[in-house]
Amino acid sequence: EEQLVESGGGLVKPGGSLRLSCAASGFTFSDAWMAWVRQAPGKGLEWVGHIKSMGSGGTTDYAAPVKGRFTVSRDDSKSTVYLQMNNLKTEDTAVYYCSHTGRYDFWTWGQGTLVTVSS
Amino acid sequence: QTVVTQEPSLSVSPGGTVTLTCGLSSGPVSTSYSPAWYQQTPGQAPRTLIYSTNIRSSGIPDRFSGSILGNKGALTITGAQADDESDYYCALYMGSTNWVFGGGTKLTVL
Numbered sequence: 001e002e003q004l005v006e007s008g009g010g011l012v013k014p015g016g017s018l019r020l021s022c023a024a025s026g027f028t029f030s031d032a033w034m035a036w037v038r039q040a041p042g043k044g045l046e047w048v049g050h051i052k053s054m055g056s057g058g059t060t061d062y063a064a065p066v067k068g069r070f071t072v073s074r075d076d077s078k079s080t081v082y083l084q085m086n087n088l089k090t091e092d093t094a095v096y097y098c099s100h101t102g103r104y105d106f107w108t109w110g111q112g113t114l115v116t117v118s119s
Numbered sequence: 120q121t122v123v124t125q126e127p128s129l130s131v132s133p134g135g136t137v138t139l140t141c142g143l144s145s146g147p148v149s150t151s152y153s154p155a156w157y158q159q160t161p162g163q164a165p166r167t168l169i170y171s172t173n174i175r176s177s178g179i180p181d182r183f184s185g186s187i188l189g190n191k192g193a194l195t196i197t198g199a200q201a202d203d204e205s206d207y208y209c210a211l212y213m214g215s216t217n218w219v220f221g222g223g224t225k226l227t228v229l
Contacts, residue, residue: 033216037165045157045165045208047218061216097164104153104212105170112164 002026002108004098009113012088016117020083022098022110029079031055033101036072036083038094039112046094050101051081065091088117121145123211125221131199131228139224140191141209147190152211154192156185159206159223168207169194196226204228 008020024032033056036048049062049072060072071084081098095112122144131137141154148154150172157165167176169185172192182197192209209221 035216035218037220044223045159045210045220047210047220050216052216059216063217102170105155105167106157106165106210106218107167107170107176109164109166 002100004100004108004110006096006098006110006113009096009115011116011118013119014088014090014117016088017084017086018088018115020085020096020098020113020115022081022083024079024081024100027100030076033103034072034074034081035099035101035106036070036081037097037099037106037109038092038115039097040091040094043094048096049083085115088115090117093117121213121219123209123219123221125207125209125224127222128225128227131196131203131226133199133201133228135199136195136197137199137226138188139194139196139207139209139226140188141193141211141221142191143211148187148192148211150187152192152213154185154187155210156183156192156194157208157210159208161206165208199228201228 003025005023012018033052035050051060051072069087074081097112098110099106100108124142156169159165173185184195186193207224
């Protein structure tokens, strides 16, 4: 059974940085495309960023609100995907989910980790 | 800016049928947008119901079905049950590993 477990959330001040991790199991991680999706309190889902498998080039893409501040990376030896978040803003406050995706869709989801940006 | 539209709220009677839709501000939704549907109950992670327009995710009962209706993506729940009361989100693939989610539909079963 596929499982994704996020960690690394917490309280950070505006302008600060945080790195989230997502440990995967139950599937061949090195072949997997992975994404981060967030959900602000009481709001809907928002795609944040994505990383292809290294076999597909390992390239990344980002939503406009986070481009230049967030970086998605992966360590296939640890079956883990990361989200490095820099220059955090109050509007980045959200639960962050990682997802194993297909080429066009989100397949499985982690339980999420809460990031709160506040002074 | 691309906007994906969903009904803010819908209700259905137990045992009834309801259709949720997923529209696109810039034009019709087609299979090339690979509409997908996700169910979320309060405090829980999303669960994938349907992907690639009409493929049910593993373990999803066949009373959930996806389609294109007119110019929108659609999720139909046939024989609604009390535990179908949830928030439902659609997502459209916009190309270049870029997705947009709809604002969600709050479904009430009563």
